[in-house]
Amino acid sequence: MSVLLNSPDLSEQVFQERHPQSSLDSHAHTNDPKESSSRPSFHLTAPSGWLNDPCGLGYDPTTGLYHLFFQWNPYGNDWGNMSWGHATSPDLITWERLSTPALAPTADYDKCGVFTGCLRATNVHGDPGALTAIYTSVSHLPIHFTLPYTTGCESLSLAVSNDGGESWKRQDCNPILPGPPENLPVTGWRDPCLTAWTRKPSSLAQGSQSQLHGFISGGIKGQNPAIFVYTVNPRDIRQWNYIGPLVNVGLNFRPSRWSGDFGVNWEVANFTTLENNFNESRDFIIMGVEGCIPAETSATIEARQRRDPRGQMWMSVTSIENCDSDSDALTNFASGGFFDHGCLYAANSFWDPETSQRIVYGWVTEEDLPDGPRHRQGWSGMISLPRVVSLMTLRNVTKARHSSLKSITSIEAMKSLEGSGFTVHTLSISPDSRLSRLRKEARHHHITDSSLSKSSSSPAASLPLTTAKWELQSEFSVGQSCQRVGLEIAHSPDFEDRTILTWDSTCEIFTIDRPVVKDPKINHGRESAPHTLFTCMHEQQETEETLKVHAFFDKSVLEVFVNNRTAITTRIYHPSNRNFGVRFFAEPIVDGLDDLSTTLLQADIWDGIGTCAGINI
Known part of the structure; x- marks a missing residue:
């Protein structure tokens, strides 16, 4: 749960709890037509x-x-009144969205917010046929990593649905954990x-028959960001037992x-074990990171310098076999790196039994837009497209291309036992293949084998566009004499207004210039x-491998x-409600x-x- 420092008005929150329908009516929004194109x-x-x-x-x-x-404020267009909005889908493409919260802050232990959590497709005893929500229940605000921590402000609670998610019942045992260790x-x-x-670690395996574990995010003041690890009884998920921190890397580890x-x-923070086709596996954490130290770059150039000092990261970890106490990592x-380099945050995931894949969704923020136009549009933020991690x-x-393998800390490079060179492991992040169903009624354009130059503006090196809703797949063979290669997205017929995607081979950086x-x-x-x-x-x-660029554009969001x-992931706040084409280029060293x-x-x-997909209320 990403928490903003300014807390909501608690007196209004109490009114909303007691009179939810009146509050919803009085706080209804009407979208400004000028903002609707985004x-x-x-x-x-x-x-x-x-x-x-x-x-x-x-x-x-x-x-x-x-x-x-999703975390939702149904009463206003700023953070507050944190409830769980709810949507269902048969295919991750077409969504049925509920118009009222599934869980709202109504109990004493969650009166200040039903914060982020996870879902289990069983009841509390592990039996199928029910759904159990496991969430952070909040009884005091404000909460922020820069403020003194109030004991008991965050606890762990459960709610169960026996009708497929239509209604939810909080459990009498709540909260099952009153707070941190x-x-x-x-x-x-x-x-x-x-x-x-x-x-x-084998030492933990000997002490517990359960493979089910709970991971709770946070930090230890003056020491580390942290993930607090618990063993969980799969036959009674009300029983959590703390065993220690997952990893200790110190403050602002870079x-x-x-x-x-x-x-x-x-x-x-999400924990997952991922396996490749060679029966090799690695343990990964995907986490939102707060309190980053801004890099020394110009705020007028780099987008992240004008955003909250945070990032969406991942980390590969290896088990420590001898853990003597619950304070040992x-x-x-x-290895580790950025899960997303743009405005995606609070990524969350689940194991999809239908595809045997780990699926990740993130929050695409609205923080690049000033409060004025953001309030007028009547909504803020969206959920990303589904991603598969492997x-x-x-x-x-x-x-x-230029850097030594040893210097690239977002990979694990091991000397190959067979053949020459190294075996490289890293996290793969790709769009879910089911997104191809969005193409059903789209117009398809295709080009092949086009030699690129600095002035590649001929029809042979371009593709037409008539909407601001499209998907692009492109592949480049990048010569050693090429410094920059990429594509331009036209927001005006003459390409004067454009978004430029570029890979610079000499400094090994991929950029998006909006x-x-x-x-x-x-x-x-x-x-x-x-990159x-x-x-x-x-x-x-x-x-050398080819450069492959896969992009989705949806009115005001580009992934x-x-x-x-x-x-x-980034946002494009351009007044035009359409794009006019894509052209490809390359520039020499x-x-x-x-x-x-x-x-x-x-x-x-x-x-x-996307015309075949829909979001229904």
Whole structure:
């Protein structure tokens, strides 16, 4: 649960609890038509008002429906009155959205907020046929990692639905945990995640028959951001037993530019074990990071300098076999990086039994937009497209484009036992393949084998667009003499207003330059992410991988995936309600060089996607 420092008006909150319908009516919003063009069509938004963290994600085999809850203020367009909004889907594409909260702050222990949590497709005893929400119940505000922690302000509670999520009953045992472990000076303690841990230290496996573990996010003041680990009884999920912190990395741990800053307090941390096709597995954490130290870059250029000092990160960890006490960390840092380099935060996940994949959703924030236009549009924030995370493994890697493999701390590079070079492991982040169903009624355009140059503005190196709802897949072979390669998205017919996606091969950075806007209060700064291409040895010949750019544009949100390991989400606040085309380019390292040996191998665009999908209230 990402918590804003300014707390809501508690007197109004009490009124809302006692008179929910009157409050809803009196706080209804009417969208300004001038702002309506920015509301996405195939990204999930709240019916109105403020939205943040996705929570309670899961699949119910009884009904065949996916459930997605989200932090929602149904009474206003600022953070406050935290409730669980609710949407269901048969396919993660078409959503049925409830118009009222599934869980609202009504009990004494959650009177200040039903914060983020997880979902289990059983009752409290592990029996199928029910749904159990496990959430952070909040009884005191404000809460923030920079403020003294109030004991008992956050607790752990349960609610159960026996009718497929239509109604929910809080359990008489609430709260099942009254707060963090005793004698720990925490900076936060919230956002439970419940999952199996099969690769845990052998010393823990000997002491417990249960593979089910609970992970709660926060930090220890002056020491570490933290994940507090509990064993959980799978036959009675009311029983949680604290066993220690997951990992200790210290404050503002920053291994290199490839891994970023891991801050001082963690939120919505998800733990998962991922396996590749070679039966190799790694343990990963995906976490929201608070208290990052801003990099020394110009605030007028870099978008993140004008946002809250936080990030959406991931970390690969290895178990520590000898854990002597509940104060010892259970794992060590192995590698880590950015889960998203843009405005996506509070990512949450679930294991999808239908596809045997770990699915992740995030909160796409509205913080680049000033309060004035944000309030007028009547809604704030959206849920990202579904992402699949997996263990990416590259064999016989000999080098990166420029950086040494050892310096890239977002990968694990091990000397290959067979063949030459290294075996590289990292986190793969890719859009869910089911999103291809959005293309059903779209117009498809395709080009192949186009040689690129600085002035690639001919029809051979461009694709048409007529809407601001599209998907693009492109693949480049990038020559060694090429410095910059990428594409431009036109927001005006003459390409004067454009968004530029670029990979700079010399500094190994992928950037998104958004169009210039008239209002200087709108943050349209540059998004940037370190990214490289790896060379592998195959049949005694070195071959560099191609640059693959996969993008989704939905009116005011752009999600970009590069080689399925670098993701950037950003917002485009341009008054035009359509795009006019995409053109591709390449630029040489040395001016005047004609042969860049850089080719757009193929590009596909689906224009007008999402018309077959819908979000119903």
